[in-house]
Amino acid sequence: MPSMISLEEARALVVSHVSVLPAETVPLLDAIGRVAAADVKSDMDVSPFAHAAMDGFAVHASDLAEASEQSPVELDVIADVPAGSTYEGPIAPGRCVRIMTGAALPADADSVVKYEIVETVSGDGKTGSRVRFSEPCKLGNNVRQPGEEAREGETIVHEGEVIHPAGIGFLAGCGALEVAVRRRPRVAVIPIGSELVEPPAKPGPGHIRNSNGYAMAACAIDAGATCDILPIVIDDEDLLAQAVERAAAEYDFVVTTGGASNGDFDFIKPVVERLGTLYMTTVNMRPGKAQTFGLVNGTPVFGLPGNPAAAYMGFSLIIRPALRAMQGYAALEHPCVKARITSSKKKKDPRRIFSRATIARGADGELEVTPAKNQSSGLFGVIQKSNCVAIMPEGLDPVLEGDMVECILLDAPEDIVL
Numbered sequence: 001m002p003s004m005i006s007l008e009e010a011r012a013l014v015v016s017h018v019s020v021l022p023a024e025t026v027p028l029l030d031a032i033g034r035v036a037a038a039d040v041k042s043d044m045d046v047s048p049f050a051h052a053a054m055d056g057f058a059v060h061a062s063d064l065a066e067a068s069e070q071s072p073v074e075l076d077v078i079a080d081v082p083a084g085s086t087y088e089g090p091i092a093p094g095r096c097v098r099i100m101t102g103a104a105l106p107a108d109a110d111s112v113v114k115y116e117i118v119e120t121v122s123g124d125g126k127t128g129s130r131v132r133f134s135e136p137c138k139l140g141n142n143v144r145q146p147g148e149e150a151r152e153g154e155t156i157v158h159e160g161e162v163i164h165p166a167g168i169g170f171l172a173g174c175g176a177l178e179v180a181v182r183r184r185p186r187v188a189v190i191p192i193g194s195e196l197v198e199p200p201a202k203p204g205p206g207h208i209r210n211s212n213g214y215a216m217a218a219c220a221i222d223a224g225a226t227c228d229i230l231p232i233v234i235d236d237e238d239l240l241a242q243a244v245e246r247a248a249a250e251y252d253f254v255v256t257t258g259g260a261s262n263g264d265f266d267f268i269k270p271v272v273e274r275l276g277t278l279y280m281t282t283v284n285m286r287p288g289k290a291q292t293f294g295l296v297n298g299t300p301v302f303g304l305p306g307n308p309a310a311a312y313m314g315f316s317l318i319i320r321p322a323l324r325a326m327q328g329y330a331a332l333e334h335p336c337v338k339a340r341i342t343s344s345k346k347k348k349d350p351r352r353i354f355s356r357a358t359i360a361r362g363a364d365g366e367l368e369v370t371p372a373k374n375q376s377s378g379l380f381g382v383i384q385k386s387n388c389v390a391i392m393p394e395g396l397d398p399v400l401e402g403d404m405v406e407c408i409l410l411d412a413p414e415d416i417v418l
């Protein structure tokens with residue numbers, strides 16, 4: 001096992017050890033944002049009938065062929081068709097039917113003229129009135145044809161497609177009130193550390209609140225998973241081994257935080273090695289060098305570092321893509337853009353540095369990125385106030401004010417096209 005691997009290698013390694021989860025059939029509204037696990041077909045033509053796209057008059061276009069300002073054509077209104085009604089009768093030459101948007105086109109009409117360009121000669125424009133047309137109308141004008149949205153039996157959503165809110169309406173209209181989607185990964189988060197107490201308890205001397213548990217659970221849910229925060233495990237190798245083995249049997253993916261480095265009480269590496277196969281321990285990134293990954297009884301187990309920002313980076317940049325792969329998403333990585341950095345940064349650490357930062361448009365309309373002043377890896381609040389991470393490449397070369405740097409947009413959807 002190489003001692004330190006790149007972020008790209010780490011991501012590829014973890015993604016290669018997860019599998020796409022089986023399908024589950026869910027009510028339509030539970031499918032928002034999820035990946036279709038099978039083709040979905042329409043159970044009918046949508047819409048099922050030709051209908052008016054405008055309020056106006058249903059006509060034979062041929063009756064208006066000669067209509068002009070100089071010699072308008074007048075027609076008698078013989079019926080009213082509101083939406084939800086039909087008119088099956090004949091429409092003899094010289095006649096038309098008043099029709100509302102969404103109403104079925106009468107069987108004997110072929111076009112609709114909107115009321116704004118029709119003059120009322122007598123009556124109120126409804127049945128019994130006479131109306132005047134001063135221009136011809138194209139055949140099929142303002143008519144929505146049947147099956148424009150979908151044909152009966154046509155595949156409307158393909159396996160692998162992400163179902164967006166408009167797609168939910170599309171599926172509902174096509175009669176698909178339940179859909180097969182990839183099951184959500186079940187994630188367990190195990191916070192490790194003898195110093196931890198559960199919020200909201202006030203910690204005693206030398207203790208801190210377990211904030212990582214909540215943040216990592218939030219990251220898991222945000223990635224489409226379900227998540228349980230399991231009880232805190234103190235720094236004890238056997239207790240940790242028991243907790244990891246139990247979680248690996250019950251969940252699809254196990255995440256621990258803390259105890260991932262080389263301290264006297266850092267046990268996640270030996271535990272994964274003892275229970276299964278250890279594939280990775282260290283990634284060339286800051287924050288977040290200590291990143292452990294292995295399989296325990298076939299279940300991926302990921303040991304994140306204890307420092308909050310280091311855990312957050314490991315989850316966002318390595319675990320999240322794997323959880324997405326398990327749900328069948330094709331786009332796994334956050335989008336990146338280049339932006340001009342607003343201040344110079346010395347590099348004392350040769351690792352690739354992920355600076356918590358804010359990206360915005362400068363006065364010239366170009367993207368500018370400003371790293372947060374405090375880059376301590378012990379802080380969540382700085383990430384809450386940031387909207388990206390600016391990347392300082394490997395090596396010791398400084399980044400200079402005005403340089404273009406890659407920025408990962410952590411809050412932007414992976415499938416966005418920039």
Ligand SMILES: Nc1nc2c(c(=O)[nH]1)N[C@H]1C(S)=C(S)[C@@H](COP(=O)(O)OP(=O)(O)OC[C@H]3O[C@@H](n4cnc5c(N)ncnc54)[C@H](O)[C@@H]3O)O[C@H]1N2
Pocket residue numbers: 191192193195196208209210211212213257258259260261262263266287288289290304305306307308310377378
């Ligand atoms: N001699 C060295 N020491 C350390 C190194 C190193 O290279 N040489 N690396 C440092 C870096 S960088 C990191 S990151 C941490 C990673 O170590 P661990 O994963 O073993 O993390 P812990 O020591 O358990 O905790 C680190 C820090 O985070 C706090 N923590 C832990 N769990 C939680 C939690 N659930 N909620 C909130 N905060 C948590 C913990 O109290 C520590 O302050 O190692 C450095 N040391």
Ligand code: MOO
Pocket residue numbers: 285286287288289290305307309310377378
């Ligand atoms: O691995 Mo540490 O993240 O640089 O705080």
